[in-house]
Amino acid sequence: MKAKGKKLNILVGKSFKFGDDISTDLIIPGRYFHLRSNMTELAKHTLEDADPNFIKEVNPGDFVVGGKNFGLGSSREHATTVIKEAGVGAVLAKSFARIFFRNSINIGLPVLVCNTDKIENGDILEIDLKKGIINNKTGNLKLEFNPLPEVMIKILNDGGLINHIIKNKGFNL
């Protein structure tokens, strides 16, 4: 997202489909609490309790696709960081829990609200972040996603909240 080149606003990857209400406990369970200071090790358990094969099969640039209320539960930012660390290009869902959504933007992980009923597990998706369009190449259809609030676009464009604060010597929203 930091890059200015048009091509880099295009993400291509495979969909890993999950259901409704994927909690932060399913994304990264409390039993790995002791690994929170070691993100590489922690990320090896990403979404393990929702789909034990996910971490073995996911490739850089692939997408996590959920139903409603993705990321509910704990405020643990690690839930967003491990998904990014696993190489995921974006998370798509019908709706997101508030803290997960905000955390994702803060660390620079695109989170897109769209009708994920039209996406099956394994579908190849091409996402144009700038135009707000998801091209489901397998299903041969186009979906739109809701634009982000302007403040969040600013934070994402600055490369996350920490970079935004450093760059502007404070908030500039």
Next chain:
Amino acid sequence: MRKTISEKIISEHAGKELTAGDIAVVDVDVVMSHDGTGPLAVSQANKIGFEGVKRPDKSIFFIDHAAPSPKKELSNAHIIMRNFAIQTGAILRDVGEGICHQLLVESYTCPGDIVIGADSHTCTSGALGAFSTGMGSTDIAVGYILAKTWLMVPNTIKVNFNKKINKGVFAKDLIIYLIGKITSDGATYKALEFGGEVGSRLGIDDRFTISNMAVEAGAKTGIFPSDEITKTYLESQGRKDCFREISADKGAKYEKVIDIDCSVIEPMVSQPHTVDNALPVSTLEKVVVDQVFIGTCTNGRFSDLKIAADILNDRKVAGGVRLIVVPASKHTYLEALEKGIIKTLIDSGAVIQSPGCGPCVGVHQGVLGDGEVCLSTQNRNFKGRMGNPKSFIYLSSPATAAWSAVKGYIADPREVLG
């Protein structure tokens, strides 16, 4: 402009008039994290640098989630927090002092404050009439360094608890009932404001329980207006100076008003694996329990331990059941000790553990085995929450938990309280 409580507090802290939907950078009064989220907040804060922590007297680190530490990695994470606190002058509340949300209401949160915390249950402080909300470690790092954050003023759903509460029914039953009705995302991005003839008379511990679980409906915060009950509580903590009255204006604009007839509410449970999977205990088939846990930021306070002790007095925990009790804070623990409650609980067969989060997060002090069932007074029963995705967690009030510990299966406390 007639305002909701959230609109009032956020406007004050932004220095301009705001209504629902507006976005603003605001000053924050209290910033906190704990040992699950604090180490990451420290590393993010160190990236920002600047001149250290802006308001050390309002920046707090709590060690409560894995306390005392069960693993060397966690001990090292604790060291990171202790060192940062020493280096910046921030406040550290160490092992055994209690759960962050309980210590916030005992010692830090004032009515009208904005409180941000790296824990989703930061909404607990809303019970004192504060705008208090959970965020991630990065937002909290920025809060530590700048004493500011950005917020969107939320729309508010007004929840009126009306009529009367039946015997054997508690605040926990009201909030489980409400979440069952509006579901786990029924209040996402919104503030819940509580009132009604029952709501406005609820004691402070009951308010903490209800505000604590606002996030289980997705809410940004769960607020009670501050009143005489709030004032009496703050006085009891030696903090009467921080009291101010805060309530919504008459005619404030709510997105929705939900009226709950409390007289139809029975003792409730949330069944595995979601909080909104709510049912009256009376409709359950026999659910045998392996472990009962009474504690947490939801229900580990003095009044919770007392009702449990009243039920367990001269009774024994059923064979094959482990009863774990964790006071929410040192203050709670001492009060329960002085009143003989801890002795009653131990005599009944309970294990008492040091103040903190206990087994709620699945790190230590009561991790469940494969296929085991736990009835807990905590706020969340997601798959894997208590350390094992092959276990089953039910949620209830302390009264239901205590009576179920005696019976060995999930049982209706009206059988003993009725």
